[in-house]
Amino acid sequence: MSTRRAFLGSVASLPVLAALDTKSRSRWVVHPNRQVAYGLREVSEYQHLPRGAVDAYRIESGGQTLLGTQPLSLSAIMPRSIAISPDGRYLVVAVYGGGSYNVLSISKDGELEPVCGIYKEIGCGLCPVRQASAHPHTVVFDQTGDYVLSSDFGCDTLSVFKLDHGHLVRRSRLSLAPGSGPGLLTLDVAKSVIEVRHELRPAVTYHRYDASAGIIEPQFRLLAV
Amino acid sequence: MSSSIVDPKDPRFDVLKGSRNLRWPSAANEYASSVEICDSVERAAEALQRAVNSGKRPTVRSGGHCYEDFVVNNPNGTILDLSLLTASRLPGDEGRFRIAAGQCLGDAYTDLYKRYNVTVPAGTCYTVGAGGHISGGGYGLLSRLHGLTVDLLSAVDILTVEANGKVVARRVDKKNDPHLFRACRGAGGGNFGLITGFLFDKLPPAPTEVINAGVSFAWAEMTEDRFVSIILKYGNYWETRGKDPDTWGLFSVLNLSHSSSREFGVSLQFCNPDGTCNDLGVVNEFLGLFDECTPNPGAPATVSDRVIPAHASLSQPCGTEKRPMQKRVWIEATVGGGHGDRRTRAKYKSAYMKRNFSVAEAKCIYRYLKTKVPGVDLSGFVFAIDSYGGATNKAALAQETSAPQRASIMKLQYQSYWQNQQDDAGRLQWLKDFYTELYSGPKIEKAVAGTPYPGEYYEGCYINYPDVDMLAYKFWPQLYYGAGDLYPFLQDVKRRYDPNNVFHHAMSVRA
Numbered sequence: 001m002s003t004r005r006a007f008l009g010s011v012a013s014l015p016v017l018a019a020l021d022t023k024s025r026s027r028w029v030v031h032p033n034r035q036v037a038y039g040l041r042e043v044s045e046y047q048h049l050p051r052g053a054v055d056a057y058r059i060e061s062g063g064q065t066l067l068g069t070q071p072l073s074l075s076a077i078m079p080r081s082i083a084i085s086p087d088g089r090y091l092v093v094a095v096y097g098g099g100s101y102n103v104l105s106i107s108k109d110g111e112l113e114p115v116c117g118i119y120k121e122i123g124c125g126l127c128p129v130r131q132a133s134a135h136p137h138t139v140v141f142d143q144t145g146d147y148v149l150s151s152d153f154g155c156d157t158l159s160v161f162k163l164d165h166g167h168l169v170r171r172s173r174l175s176l177a178p179g180s181g182p183g184l185l186t187l188d189v190a191k192s193v194i195e196v197r198h199e200l201r202p203a204v205t206y207h208r209y210d211a212s213a214g215i216i217e218p219q220f221r222l223l224a225v
Numbered sequence: 226m227s228s229s230i231v232d233p234k235d236p237r238f239d240v241l242k243g244s245r246n247l248r249w250p251s252a253a254n255e256y257a258s259s260v261e262i263c264d265s266v267e268r269a270a271e272a273l274q275r276a277v278n279s280g281k282r283p284t285v286r287s288g289g290h291c292y293e294d295f296v297v298n299n300p301n302g303t304i305l306d307l308s309l310l311t312a313s314r315l316p317g318d319e320g321r322f323r324i325a326a327g328q329c330l331g332d333a334y335t336d337l338y339k340r341y342n343v344t345v346p347a348g349t350c351y352t353v354g355a356g357g358h359i360s361g362g363g364y365g366l367l368s369r370l371h372g373l374t375v376d377l378l379s380a381v382d383i384l385t386v387e388a389n390g391k392v393v394a395r396r397v398d399k400k401n402d403p404h405l406f407r408a409c410r411g412a413g414g415g416n417f418g419l420i421t422g423f424l425f426d427k428l429p430p431a432p433t434e435v436i437n438a439g440v441s442f443a444w445a446e447m448t449e450d451r452f453v454s455i456i457l458k459y460g461n462y463w464e465t466r467g468k469d470p471d472t473w474g475l476f477s478v479l480n481l482s483h484s485s486s487r488e489f490g491v492s493l494q495f496c497n498p499d500g501t502c503n504d505l506g507v508v509n510e511f512l513g514l515f516d517e518c519t520p521n522p523g524a525p526a527t528v529s530d531r532v533i534p535a536h537a538s539l540s541q542p543c544g545t546e547k548r549p550m551q552k553r554v555w556i557e558a559t560v561g562g563g564h565g566d567r568r569t570r571a572k573y574k575s576a577y578m579k580r581n582f583s584v585a586e587a588k589c590i591y592r593y594l595k596t597k598v599p600g601v602d603l604s605g606f607v608f609a610i611d612s613y614g615g616a617t618n619k620a621a622l623a624q625e626t627s628a629p630q631r632a633s634i635m636k637l638q639y640q641s642y643w644q645n646q647q648d649d650a651g652r653l654q655w656l657k658d659f660y661t662e663l664y665s666g667p668k669i670e671k672a673v674a675g676t677p678y679p680g681e682y683y684e685g686c687y688i689n690y691p692d693v694d695m696l697a698y699k700f701w702p703q704l705y706y707g708a709g710d711l712y713p714f715l716q717d718v719k720r721r722y723d724p725n726n727v728f729h730h731a732m733s734v735r736a
Contacts, residue, residue, distance in 0.1 A: 048693075048696040048697050049696065049731055050729075050731075050735060073300065074298075074729060074730065074731065075726050075729045098726060099725050099726065101280075114252075114254050115254075115300065116254065117301060118280075118282065118300060118301045118302070119280035120277075120280050120281060120282045120302075120725075120727065121280065121725075122277055122386065122389075122390040122725045122727065123388070123389060123390055123725070124388035124389055124724065124725075132388060132720070132724045133388060133724040133725045133726070133736075134725055167301065168280070170280065
């Protein structure tokens with residue numbers, strides 16, 4: 001089970017957070033300190049500008065308190081996925097709509113600080129309608145916390161980014177079958193295996209991940225589903 | 226040799242990362258992480274490709290006069306500085322006139338005049354960069370005579386980023402990528418690609434000489450009635466007589482200041498359609514309108530940065546003692562004046578007017594200019610009411626270009642300048658209140674109240690005077706691009722030529 005899934009599982013088990021999940025807020029992660037949760041606002045406009053946002057909530061026994069909201073970068077509309085670094089210092093957001101990744105730093109007490117890193121993703125896929133541009137879909141941290149793995153639905157790619165002082169630098173990029181539309185990506189930390197569910201083809205692919213090099217290998221197994 | 230890439234370790238970085246408008250960037254985390262100096266099309270293409278490949282957002286700067294933070298608010302990104310991309314002749318131009326994106330208007334006028342004795346009807350500020358100015362339409366003192374600069378445009382050289390991330394150089398015109406060409410004729414910079422040059426098959430001859438003149442009025446002796454009378458006389462001229470082609474060589478600005486200043490006034494530039502000042506009938510008739518409004522005797526209009534300059538050195542006094550005028554060689558009048566180079570805090574708004582002011586509107590303006598706001602110094606506010614129309618109002622050009630305002634008689638530019646950050650809030654609020662109230666009168670539909678929404682009386686706003694306050698209105702694109710099919714057209718061009726939204730800012734065309 002991946003880091004991200006573990007966090008999502010935790011969220012689901014926290015009754016106080018269940019009430020937070022509204023139509024405009026999706027994709028949650030919980031800070032390793034278990035006291036703060038972060039939720040994406042999956043919107044195309046926040047405070048009159050084209051961007052989504054992230055909310056931080058303090059988790060308390062009786063409910064939760066909004067600690068603050070940070071806007072994402074300009075053009076970062078419809079963010080899709082959020083991951084928190086194992087040390088709890090950074091959030092990484094996959095911006096499906098605007099085709100980018102945002103990094104936000106987190107203060108010691110769990111409060112969100114402004115976006116500190118932006119990676120503008122560019123590319124396209126076979127499907128002229130759904131893959132006309134990049135659509136980062138899922139982000140997860142690897143077990144070291146040094147690398148962020150991502151799937152891009154629009155580009156048919158998987159990427160590995162190094163997180164360097166709050167900035168993302170691409171380490172490697174793997175092209176998948178054209179027109180497959182990779183979606184949900186999960187990392188089995190114990191086996192160092194990545195599972196990718198494709199959305200434009202009925203397929204799941206499995207890839208070995210080399211955490212020392214930050215490289216995802218081509219698929220070693222394809223499941224038709 | 227110093228690198229063309231200026232990063233935070235470079236001593237030039239502190240200067241180059243900033244803006245002329247000292248309000249921008251408003252926070253340290255909004256600064257770009259590098260500035261690349263692009264002095265040729267090839268270098269611009271390389272720099273753009275480098276930005277794309279490294280996941281950086283590129284913003285493009287020519288003269289750096291953007292009224293909002295669209296270029297300098299680029300966190301982690303790269304500013305591509307084109308101010309040295311100035312070559313006005315390139316192989317393959319084949320006798321066409323070229324204005325390079327990095328040329329400033331003053332240099333472009335000089336170049337076109339000295340080489341060919343032609344000109345473009347572009348703006349008055351010497352240091353405004355051609356790249357942004359012409360992308361947004363490009364109008365100025367000769368626009369009533371010759372139209373907008375984009376009306377005369379034959380082709381555009383532009384770098385676009387393909388869906389796969391490859392930078393390609395295109396020459397777009399009516400035959401090649403005609404939709405992108407139309408979008409480049411007025412939709413504004415930072416939307417579709419990086420424009421490197423503008424090409425013109427034919428340009429009008431430069432005027433030989435012009436008249437500068439004006440009238441001014443003392444605030445100390447002003448009454449509401451007199452104020453209303455001055456404004457209505459001014460607007461009425463442009464709504465009636467100013468539509469006649471023999472007046473199209475007349476361009477004027479009514480510069481209203483706050484009553485804490487000494488005076489306000491009208492300044493003008495004039496030449497006959499043949500580029501001479503042989504017949505001054507039009508000027509005398511126009512200035513005569515204000516005789517009964519008791520202007521200051523013989524005094525020139527208030528001079529601000531943008532107002533038509535009245536330099537004495539190379540000018541030749543003419544007219545009468547009561548109505549003094551300066552006759553000047555056109556090129557001197559055009560490039561010999563203000564540099565517009567000062568750095569200051571500033572905020573701007575705009576409106577196009579299809580009809581004269583109403584009495585109620587004139588009274589509203591008077592009230593705001595007379596009001597003293599505790600703790601807010603309103604000197605440095607200039608409400609420039611420019612003449613418009615003439616050759617710009619050829620209706621067919623709305624379809625051919627992306628400048629849809631083709632029925633206006635005046636164009637308003639609200640300009641507020643100040644120095645201290647602590648004055649920001651008071652200045653911004655006063656201007657916002659003024660603007661909102663002026664466009665909330667009885668003749669304005671409730672659904673669009675607070676804005677000069679295109680209709681019977683107004684024609685929206687000017688994209689080269691962008692105002693992010695308008696983003697609070699869902700219909701902001703219609704303010705700038707009209708309520709017709711232009712904005713959907715521009716969105717289509719955007720999706721086609723910049724599918725990854727590489728070029729974006731707060732008011733860019735939404736994908």
